[in-house]
Amino acid sequence: MSDAGFEKVSPSDKPMYGPRKLLVCGFSSEAQPKFVKLLEIIGLSEMPKVWVTDAHAGSLISEVLALEDNTGWEFGSELPRAVIMSGVTQNELHRLMSGSRQAGMKPPLWATLTPTSETWTVQDLLKELAAEHQAMQKRKP
Numbered sequence: 368m369s370d371a372g373f374e375k376v377s378p379s380d381k382p383m384y385g386p387r388k389l390l391v392c393g394f395s396s397e398a399q400p401k402f403v404k405l406l407e408i409i410g411l412s413e414m415p416k417v418w419v420t421d422a423h424a425g426s427l428i429s430e431v432l433a434l435e436d437n438t439g440w441e442f443g444s445e446l447p448r449a450v451i452m453s454g455v456t457q458n459e460l461h462r463l464m465s466g467s468r469q470a471g472m473k474p475p476l477w478a479t480l481t482p483t484s485e486t487w488t489v490q491d492l493l494k495e496l497a498a499e500h501q502a503m504q505k506r507k508p
Contacts, residue, residue, distance in 0.1 A: 383460070385453030385480035388432055392419040392493065393448035393475070396441050401472070409466040411459060420444050424490040428480065431489060447493045448473060453480035476500055 394402055399418060406412050418439030423431050424446060432453055450467075452460055464477060476496040478484065484492055 379457040382454050382456055383452070383479050384482065385485065386432055387415060387454035388436075389414055389416040389455075390419050390428070390431055390449075390451035390453070390489075391416050392451070392489065393444050393446040394418065395443040397443075398473075399440065401470075405466055405470050405472065406463075408470075409462045411463065414455070414459075418442060418444070419446060419489055421446060425488055427485070428487055428489060428492055429485040432480070432485065446489070447476060447497055449476035449478065449493055449496055451478045451480060451484075451492070455479070 391399075391402060403412070406414060406416075415436040417431055417434045418437070418441075419431060420439045420442045421444055423439070428451065450463070452463070455463075460479065467475070476493070478492065478496055487495070
């Protein structure tokens with residue numbers, strides 16, 4: 368399943384793969400407004416988002432991306448915390464990641480949509496992201 372692999376992202380205003388949307392996983396109903404506030408602060412308040420719930424775990428990423436903006440709002444989730452970005456520019460990706468660090472947000476797993484990952488279930492992608500994160504942590508001195 369790990370044929371997608373990790374790829375370094377360079378600054379660019381060219382949109383990356385997929386429809387413009389964020390899939391936000393593992394955020395409690397209390398944390399959701401804080402994430403929305405972060406999006407406002409960094410100039411991404413108009414970004415469509417789906418609040419991925421536990422009920423979406425077995426759904427394909429492509430199916431979840433097709434859901435309406437703000438689906439899952441106010442429903443907490445026990446899924447691992449992750450932000451899956453689709454159709455964002457590389458500059459927006461960098462703004463979001465650095466903004467979340469500066470805000471002291473509990474670190475999520477980060478991913479951008481790929482043709483491969485959109486065919487996986489939410490659950491499978493989150494497992495892969497967790498495995499990649501763990502492997503990268505082991506490589507740090």
